[in-house]
Amino acid sequence: MKIVNSTAVIGEDLACKYLIGKGYKIIERNFRKKYQEIDIIAVYGSTLVFIEVKTRRSDSYGSPFEGIASWKVRNLVKLAQLYKLMHPNLPDDMRIDAVGVTFRNDKPEIEHLENISGF
Numbered sequence: 001m002k003i004v005n006s007t008a009v010i011g012e013d014l015a016c017k018y019l020i021g022k023g024y025k026i027i028e029r030n031f032r033k034k035y036q037e038i039d040i041i042a043v044y045g046s047t048l049v050f051i052e053v054k055t056r057r058s059d060s061y062g063s064p065f066e067g068i069a070s071w072k073v074r075n076l077v078k079l080a081q082l083y084k085l086m087h088p089n090l091p092d093d094m095r096i097d098a099v100g101v102t103f104r105n106d107k108p109e110i111e112h113l114e115n116i117s118g119f
Contacts, residue, residue, distance in 0.1 A: 007055050007057060007103075008053075008055050010055070010101075011053055011054070011055025011101035011108075012029065012030075012039055012040065012053045012055075014101050014108050014110060015039070015040060015051065015053045015099040015101060015110065016029070016040060018099065018110045018112070019040065019042060019051070019099070019112075022044075022112075023044065023045075024042040024043070024044045024049065025042055025043045025044070026040060026041075026042045027041050027042060027043060027090075028040075028041040029041070031079070031083060033079060033082065036075050036076075036078075036079045037079075038050050038051070038052070038076060038079055038080065038083065039051055039052055039053040040053060040099075041083065043090065043091060046091050046093055047091055047093040047094065047095060048080075048084065048090050048091045048092075048093065048094045048095075049094070049095055049096075049097055050076060050079075050080040050083070050094070050095070050096045050097070051096075051097045051098065051099055052068055052072070052076060052096065052097070052098045052099070052116075053098075053099045053100075053101065054067045054068060054098065054099075054100050054101070055100075055101040055102075055103075056100070056101070056102045056103070057102075057103050058102070058103070058104070059102065059104075063100060063102070063111075064098075064100030064101060064102060064111070065098055065100050065111075065113060068098055068116070073096065073116060073117050076096050076117065077096065077117050077119050080094060080096060080119075094119065095114065095115045095117070095119065096115065096116055096117040096119060097112065097113060097114050097115065097116060098112075098113045098116045099111070099112050099113075100112075100113075
């Protein structure tokens with residue numbers, strides 16, 4: 001049985017609502033292959049966007065974006081390329097974004113960084 005970190009799930013739900021409000025069309029969540037995962041896959045205009053979501057309860061351990069290591073970005077790029085091969089009908093332009101959700105006094109703050117991989 002998989003234990004779900006409720007803070008992470010809440011962060012992903014908030015990220016989806018935020019992205020939808022910006023005009024993104026969410027097409028899949030939590031795409032997994034082996035031990036890798038893409039949190040959110042969306043289409044924005046003519047771009048296929050793969051989104052990593054990091055959620056923090058505070059700033060005690062740094063910003064959410066500091067939790068995205070370079071190896072994680074490399075794995076996201078590989079998994080994004082695999083996803084595109086599996087779904088050739090989706091847009092050819094692709095990028096990887098990150099959404100950081102930080103809870104301060106029980107109020108979420110959301111930040112969105114576009115194209116964190118340069119891919």
